[in-house]
Amino acid sequence: MTRYANLAEALKERALQRPSHDALVHQAGSGAAAPVQRLSYVELDARATIVSAWLRARDAGGRRVLIAMDPGPYAAVALLGCLHAGAVAVPVPAPSDSRTDAERTAAIARDAAVDLVLTETAHATETSRRLSLVGRADLTCLAVDGLRPDSRPQHARETQAPARTGPDNLALLAYDSGPATAPRGARLTHGNLLTAMVALRRALGSGRRSRIGGWLPRHHTPGLVGQLLHPLWLGATAVTLPVHALRADPAAWLRAVSHHRITETVAPDTLYARSAAVATDELLAGLDLSHWRTALNAGEPVSAATMATFPRRCAAAGLRTGTLVAGYVPAEGAPVLFATGRGTVPGADAAVVDPLTARRLPDGATGEIWLRGPAVTTGHWGGPPDTAPLFAARAAEGAGGFLRTGDLGLAVDGGLRMAGRLRDTLLVDGLTLHPQDVERELLCRGRPLGSARVFCDGLGTGRLVVVQEVRAAGGARTRLPLLAARIRAGVAEEFGVSTGALLLVRPGTVRGVGAVKVRRSLLRERYLRGELRALHAEFAPGPAEPACGGAA
Template identity: 75%
Template sequence: MPRYANLAEALKERALRRPDGTALAHPAADGTEHRVSYAALDARADAVAAWLRARDAVGRRVLLAMDPGPCAAVALLGCLYAGAVAVPVPAPSASRTDAERTASIVRDAAVDLVLTETAHATETSRRLSRIGRAGLTCLAIDGMRPDAGADTPRQPLRTTADSLALLAYDSGPATAPRGALLTHGNLTAAMAGLRRTLGTDHRSRIGGWLPRRHTPGLIGQVLHPLWLGATAVTLPAEPYRTDPLGWLRAISRHGITETLAPDILHARCAALLGDEPPAGLDLSRWRTALNAGEPVSAGTMAAFPHRCAPLGLRPGTLVAGYVPAEGAPVPLATGRAPVPGADFAVVDPLTGRRLPDGAPGEIWVRGPAVATGHWGRPSDTALLFAARVAEGPGGFLRTGDLGLTVNGRLRMTGRVRDALLVDGHTLHPQDVERELLRCAKALGSARVFCAGPGAGALVVVQEVVRTVGGVRTGLPRLAARIRALIAEEFGVETGALLLVRPGTVRGAGTAKVRRALLRERYLRGEVRALHAEFGPGVGEPCRGGAA
């Protein structure tokens, strides 16, 4: 493919070359596809770009608050065409944590304009007003005329590879999120890396359910297929939390050829398929299933292909990979960097010394697809994005992920930092613990952690400060309420839930028990529970009996 000054020029060229090709395919409620051609997508993106240019949006931050689907793609392309900086956030929902995070992002990024949809315009404006930003201009892009940009220049603004394109807020707790700085050059490099790793081309139909506000979903599942001149199949996330096999049905129905999904989804599908898979599923068109976003289980890598083989899944389709959170998703699935100039290292996080094959350490990455830093945090950027390997080169991103190499191939094993990886989502324990305090008056302090080292099934240890309706009859209802809150607020299932007496989490004094210490006690079966529940596939280490 020819070189372009920025990603927007490449996207515009695809639209001009394939005007009648299907750019976007969005599943409708009746199971059919709502399709958007490249010509229609380009025209709508031009209209958004014209609106942004009229408001001098070059280099300014534009909030994108909308559901996954065609409008989100239109808004993103419109920002790129206009030389604006896209700041994606989820559409308003019932989640208080998402609302708090969005408010923090609006303040941190100092956004100048807002793009949303008619269904969310009123609530978006209301929330902006609550944080003192009622004066922000907000546009519902689905209400624009298709020809609104017909009288304006139809070529993208001539930005450079170093121009900021995207602020990806994918790390930090809800009260203090951090935005990764992604330039046009970062995104273009990521496109080439994904094509090499996934084997994609203009015939691909790339689909998935990962959140579009995070880089794997936004870049891997929206921008990458459009950069290829292929089709992006935008699947909604909600159904697959309760019905993992619905993901396989969508892949079969829509002829999806490449996917990126976490290990837990592949594992759940393998477990539900059993020895007699359901009829009517055809996975023969699936070419690459990248298993990434959390530690990859050897059991999953064996079970999933075995269970899906009768459905037409070809050998070698499932590929283990690694996607760094702080930057564009360039998987290191083969143990070599897929982008020229990229590099990774497994190091001792205290000394920066490279570790030998098989020795666990922190994963460091660098290269043209890695974010350049955090917005408005120069000291943070210097610490995390300019690390130097002992007696070696600098410019590495400290990912905070634990990993090791096996015969030169990179494998992620967990997390160094506080963040948790659950069902492909990054959770911050303090966010979950804060929400649990709001769940019911009967609840006190909580500690949440993963069964694995920073990744795996979510474990909740929750103090009950007073009983409701009697201990034995009230606790199951309380547990169900906690599970429902976590699913609604954070989009993940609770693997293990232990309701415990006061003092288990808070301790004898005022300080809470450290998460790491409580996790060790849990794994040794030393946490005594009033009531305990364990999800499918989650062990029961808590054997101390009821208190």
């Protein structure tokens, strides 16, 4: 493919080359009768051009534009409209019942100093209300789905070509890190994204005939870049699936892969493992997975059992040998994928490094994954001084300019695999959680809940463990199972993840002497050794739970 000055030029050319081809297919629900929306390349380009004209009329070039939308066709229209106008897209989730998401969106609006907002009619009022609560009632808000072809300004004919932006111009602010109260947005330029496209094509083996799909959230880099922008850059088809419905129902996910004839996917190990577990003979008899070429297992540590069981179980539905590939997806700052056995990745120099000595480690040894190259961001928006060393790390051998991912991993057969997390974030069900967000949400639910600590049973990944203090629990033990059910449901609703283990404990277990909370690492060690005494404990099906310290 020819070289472009920016990603928008490449996307504009696809509309000229493949006008009637499906650019986007969106499944709006999980059932067999779920409505499906389609946009051809010429339709997508026409709608994006209207959004671009609206933005240009407001001098949006170089300015930050908040995109608060559901992951459907109009979110793609809004994103492409920003790129065409030379604006900087700032994607966030659409308004929901999650208080954490609402707080995070408000903090992002403040941090990015956004100037304009793109949303949908269904969310316009709530989006405006939430922004006004943080002093941003002045923001101009556009409901993208309300625009029609005849609403294009008269001068739109002059704005057909993308704005003149170059490789060094910002394209996206990806807020993939930081707690809800202090989110941090990685700066991704057009040059970062263009380089990443080549790397993604190598890792996935994708091409113009691809139908790349999945439910990864569109406001985070892997889903936004890998499962939306990449297929559009190829001139292929992006198949977007509902996040919460299909993450919770692996059988429905397999049906969607079959129904839409998806050829490439990226999903976490837990989804492939759960899919193999629910793949009954009856389910497999109704599936055709013969078109599935690459199923990248990434985003969590890869289990050898999953790599063996999933292909063997799904072979009855036509899944070919070699389709499931182990790999690695950086959580932020580097929109590229690494797949075992696919060779070097253009645009990214990867190293596995001893985090204490900064020395490179040999293949098979576990250390921190460091990345650098033209696809890798050079920093966070606003350049917080405490994060600067993360983007300019220097290896002991002298090479500098590395991004410290905070992921533990190892190099295997030319690819990377994740082994855990170094930083204080958790990977659960393929999603990144900030433990302080979960702990604060539990505390905000009031009596009888007190302080809580959350962690994973693995190294920053695995099953989520909640250790929750319960006030005035004496004589109320019969109510503890109901309270536990409420906590599980609240975590699932607020953060979209399941709780693997829940321990209700007496006050003083989490918040100790002098009202100082016990370190998560210490509580995790006590949990794994079976030393935590619980008033009530529940464990989801899975690996054998640690011995519990008995009734407190």
